[in-house]
Amino acid sequence: MINLNECFKLIIGHGMANRSDTKTRILDAAEKLFAERGFSETSLRLITSKAEVNLASVNYHFGSKKELIRAVLARYLDVFMPGASTELTKLVQNNENASLETIFSALVRPLLDLNKVRTEGTRIFLQLLGRGYIESQGHLRWFITTHYGEHLDRFVQVVSQSAPHIPPAEMFWRLHFTLGTVVFTMASSDALMEIAEADFKEQNDIESVIRKVIPYMAAGVAVPVSKA
Amino acid sequence: MINLNECFKLIIGHGMANRSDTKTRILDAAEKLFAERGFSETSLRLITSKAEVNLASVNYHFGSKKELIRAVLARYLDVFMPGASTELTKLVQNNENASLETIFSALVRPLLDLNKVRTEGTRIFLQLLGRGYIESQGHLRWFITTHYGEHLDRFVQVVSQSAPHIPPAEMFWRLHFTLGTVVFTMASSDALMEIAEADFKEQNDIESVIRKVIPYMAAGVAVPVSKA
DNA sequence: GTCTATATATAGATAGAC
DNA sequence: GTCTATCTATATATAGAC
Structure with a gap:
């Protein structure tokens, strides 16, 4: 018994997210929220939940919120x-x-x-x-x-x-x-x-x-x- | 033996601050900090420490930070x-x-x-x-x-x-x-x-x-x- | 690379003694 | 009116299993 997620991993490579990659999903969600609400009013929690990625992935991919903003x-x-x-x-x-x-x-x-x-x-x-x-x-x-x-x-x-x-x-x-x-x-x-x-x-x-x-x-x- | 603070209280009435009153001190400190750093970047702790008043006095006199901003x-x-x-x-x-x-x-x-x-x-x-x-x-x-x-x-x-x-x-x-x-x-x-x-x-x-x-x-x- | 769980910091607000 | 101590919420960031 393997689930859908595992199935995708087998097809497109291990450690690669199925949908568009996590980094891009974060950037896409972040830019919308930043534009609407401003930077300091937008938490990483809100970004990652909208992006449907894990909270910790922001720090993994960008190091910090400031660097995400710059990116x-x-x-x-x-x-x-x-x-x-x-x-x-x-x-x-x-x-x-x-x-x-x-x-x-x-x-x-x-x-x-x-x-x-x-x-x-x-x-x-x-x-x-x-x-x-x-x-x-x-x-x-x-x-x-x-x-x-x-x-x-x-x-x-x-x-x-x-x-x-x-x-x-x-x-x-x-x-x-x-x-x-x-x-x-x-x-x-x-x-x-x-x-x-x-x-x-x-x-x-x-x-x-x-x-x-x-x-x-x-x-x-x-x-x-x-x-x- | 009474200290200076007690002495002032005796002269200008009990419960009245010696220096300018607390409410004004808060407003004066707050407006400077708000102008320099913005509202959300200015904490009540910073305001009250600059004003040399107690942290709780903001809520006592103004009810909330928003109301302080409006005041x-x-x-x-x-x-x-x-x-x-x-x-x-x-x-x-x-x-x-x-x-x-x-x-x-x-x-x-x-x-x-x-x-x-x-x-x-x-x-x-x-x-x-x-x-x-x-x-x-x-x-x-x-x-x-x-x-x-x-x-x-x-x-x-x-x-x-x-x-x-x-x-x-x-x-x-x-x-x-x-x-x-x-x-x-x-x-x-x-x-x-x-x-x-x-x-x-x-x-x-x-x-x-x-x-x-x-x-x-x-x-x-x-x-x-x-x-x- | 991704997850859970948590460390750590800092915020606004309040309870209750004085 | 003012104080200390604390509650509660929320933030960023990280450690460590998988």
């Missing part, structure tokens, strides 16, 4: 960052003086491509990014800037070139205002879409929200510095 | 909200068609007045607001909208009137983008000011950051709606 984000950043850089390069080649709105819009395609990688990928990624910048006291900021710094620098460079009337120090502030805008919007996007639906009968998805926020941010970044 | 915010909102409404009223009386930048700027004085109420009051209040909107899953949002809804409605009304080319649904989104901008900026203001100092030798305080962010937000809210 969840890395899976997206490794796709998005090179994609974004490619788009920026194409843009600069074709159009020396692209507008800010064009530059921001160039990031939309790489963002939406994340939906091909995983269901609701775009929404989840942006919410994760939001949570990450807001919640974590440094370790994610550090992780992102050290691992993807060259892409970020490239972005800053292209934006600065497109708005040469903004001095570097002012641009620093405005890009952080922009980060705040997008990060907060994405972290609360579910709630905001619900309200927009209830109060204005507006149907939105993550793309339409992105399209709304781009003009706002582009106008803010480029507004002339007041002389006061 | 901390209420102490500021009760000053700020009426002040802001007064400024808006004055503005509308003097100037039917005030610009968005003027409207936002009208809130600066009530904000800075919080520095008179308590040391670093402005910074702490804005950081708390940022943390509150970002962290809490509803209970603070609910508290703010139900207790201060009329002031918020008034603000929305004045802004909408100043940008009549923006339809209400679009204004809803843009005001939330604005909320995100200010809230994220304030929650990370300490880090941003440090970086600006290190990288650009720029000395900033909370007022100068507010002055920087206003033109950004005003431009974003008023930018014409794209026809796409």
Whole structure:
């Protein structure tokens, strides 16, 4: 008498989980929960129960919760960052003086491509990014800037070139205002879409929200510095 | 032989703490820690040890941590909200068609007045607001909208009137983008000011950051709606 | 690799003496 | 009103059998 589980093991190899592998199941469950509830409000217990894997497997595969968080984000950043850089390069080649709105819009395609990688990928990624910048006291900021710094620098460079009337120090502030805008919007996007639906009968998805926020941010970044 | 503590009790009444009263000491310690570290990262143990009061006194005076959080915010909102409404009223009386930048700027004085109420009051209040909107899953949002809804409605009304080319649904989104901008900026203001100092030798305080962010937000809210 | 069981830490909240 | 001591819940992390 052998049970179903043992039967699978015989077919696909010993020690290999039947369904998709445990590591992936953890990442998939974790990213959804992190995006919805935030990092500190999501326990490993909740993750492993949703993933239908053992509690101890998180530490086996990732070492700690912090490293799991980084792994969840890395899976997206490794796709998005090179994609974004490619788009920026194409843009600069074709159009020396692209507008800010064009530059921001160039990031939309790489963002939406994340939906091909995983269901609701775009929404989840942006919410994760939001949570990450807001919640974590440094370790994610550090992780992102050290691992993807060259892409970020490239972005800053292209934006600065497109708005040469903004001095570097002012641009620093405005890009952080922009980060705040997008990060907060994405972290609360579910709630905001619900309200927009209830109060204005507006149907939105993550793309339409992105399209709304781009003009706002582009106008803010480029507004002339007041002389006061 | 009586000690100093007993002596104070004899003078100012029994059961009354000598220093400022326990409730206030808790509020003062809590608001600093909440602003710096966020709500869920701040334990009652940390608060009471900084306040030099007993752990149990939080529950005695406030009932729960959630209620303490609300009390901390209420102490500021009760000053700020009426002040802001007064400024808006004055503005509308003097100037039917005030610009968005003027409207936002009208809130600066009530904000800075919080520095008179308590040391670093402005910074702490804005950081708390940022943390509150970002962290809490509803209970603070609910508290703010139900207790201060009329002031918020008034603000929305004045802004909408100043940008009549923006339809209400679009204004809803843009005001939330604005909320995100200010809230994220304030929650990370300490880090941003440090970086600006290190990288650009720029000395900033909370007022100068507010002055920087206003033109950004005003431009974003008023930018014409794209026809796409 | 995966499981059970547990170590260890820390949280919010409360009972009851004073 | 304030204290000590403790309850209860929940967290991350790990040891060791399989």
